[in-house]
Amino acid sequence: MYLSLRSEVEDALEAALAALDLPTDDLGIERPPEDVDAAVASSVAFRMAGEVGAPPPKVAADIAAETDPTGYEYVGRVDTQGPYVNVFPSDSYVAETVETAQSEAYGRLPDRDTSVVVEHTSANPTGPVHVGRARNPIVGDAVVRVLDFAGYDVDAHYYVNDAGRQVAVFTWAYETFDESDLPEPEREKADYDLVRYYRKGNEFLKEGDDEAVEAAEAEIDAIMQGLEDGDEAVYERVGTVVDTVLDGMTETFDRLPAEFDEFVKETRLMRSGATDDVVERLRALDEAVYEKEAWQLDLSDHGFDKNLVFLRSDGTSLYTTRDLAHHEWKFDNYDRAVTVIGEDHKLTFNQLDQSLELLGYDTDQLDQVFYSWVNLPGGEGMSTREGTGVDLDDLLDEAIDRARAEVEDRLDDRLRDDDLDEAGVERIAEQVGTGAVRYDIVSKQPTKSITFEFERALDFEAQSAPYVQYVHARACGILGEAADEGVEPAESVDPDLLDTDAERDLLRTIARFPAAVDEAAAELEPHRVATYTRTFAEQFNAFYRECPVLTADDPETRRARLALVAAARETVGNALRVLGVAAPDSM
């Protein structure tokens, strides 16, 4: 609705400016500050003041006078406040917003007939997911949801690194060490079970005596070579380790939840011949050089100091080589490809982008979302290999425990009489606990680094998931109560019935939701939706305070407000779904 209003305002302003013989290329359309009542505003008068030779307020008044709302569906009154031209929405804007927002699909944008593959997480399958890695599935899954909601046809992919050196080390370690030499696993789960071998192996390679390490390295190299040569037995050995660990990790991702449509293995691109094929084409490029027995791309003419090695001197491919084949495959199968990836991969990714361009691809179809690392207080990093950091499973457990304690605490002085049983307590604890962790991460700009603080992530008060979830629960509560009393939301609403500031502010915020989705999708910034939910919650709470619904003075107002509550519930419910945060019916 807001998007339509905005484009109508553009048309109306353009027409007014043209009628005044003024340029129409810069309309200065913006959203006014919260304490200004207009829905859309323009600072165009500043820009025209010089041209016209009159002070901005005078110019604004002239433009406003020339702007004719008739013929526009959503443009109501046009007014000025000093140098600003302010546009107020029409009655049908109000009525239509309340009506359309009551639909389950509110905010979902029309199909764009465009397929997008979103690759995210793609963490090495080497062990339990720790909090440092958690930013990727959380942001990645939110990007998937935002794009889906914005009308794209989205597939979520996890690119499995099953051909790298680390996996070879892992396979060797798994086959070499005996369980009796390992510590107890921290959890009864496949990834915790197997990571013990990986850690033991790395420790051995670091501290074992030279001769033994050399022998181990030879075995590891043999595994790498086996993969490169297409040795089925080696694929199978590696696959056993990778699949087992990945199953454990997937269980953790499911808790968030972060869901994948497909796990694409690197080895698939080796076995299919795609990697060899791209190597041939890379070698044929003008930028290809053969130095120190390794094939590389000299990208210095394209702004890269460092050569990109794509074939080792022993003839094996590198991660980036396989990733080039991987991206060619994406280009063949999708209209767009988005990768959510840590900023430490930025250089490599830019080289990959450049290489794809040299291979003749249109890399405008390729987008990346880079995120910064998550650190522990005190500047300590997190490492699977060394076993430092906070496991995501532990964080989620703790979050749910705290949420459960919170629900139980509130049980006694709970006003609402809805017979909350044990399953209900558990349901709320999981929705709130998991939601809090997820929201804490998804609500921040990915480019900013995060210092992970347990207490802050699990603060259930304002600016957290529970704060927003509570709004949804409150709306559900009112609607449930109304249904019990046999009161139905109004099907069509007389805008005059919703004319307090609180009602109008809430309505305007509801109307803006599709625009928020559109912007978040365009910029690949799901945190914008989180920012939106926060504003939304504030507006709803103001409405809740100011406007009694069930005890409103007359039946028409009651039903009109109820319709507004229904619209609010769908809006905040869908906003939470876009973020991947549960929307509880009660709390």
Next chain:
RNA sequence: GGGCACGUAGCUCAGUCCGGAUAGAGCGUCGGACUUCUAAUCCGACGGUCGUGGGUUCAAAUCUCACCGUGCCCGCCA
């Protein structure tokens, strides 16, 4: 040394892409509101040289340049 990112209140963050209305929240501190649709809520007070300095502009947190600080990267690892 070079490249990229970040720097907004004591702390955690929006706002920066696309320059415009007194720079907004939350946490913390202090003071208030539950016989009224759920107090995981709300209201109020206190708190800011938007890292520093220059430039562009009628107008700069936002654009631009320099500098400072922090992080990441600069491997025949991923």
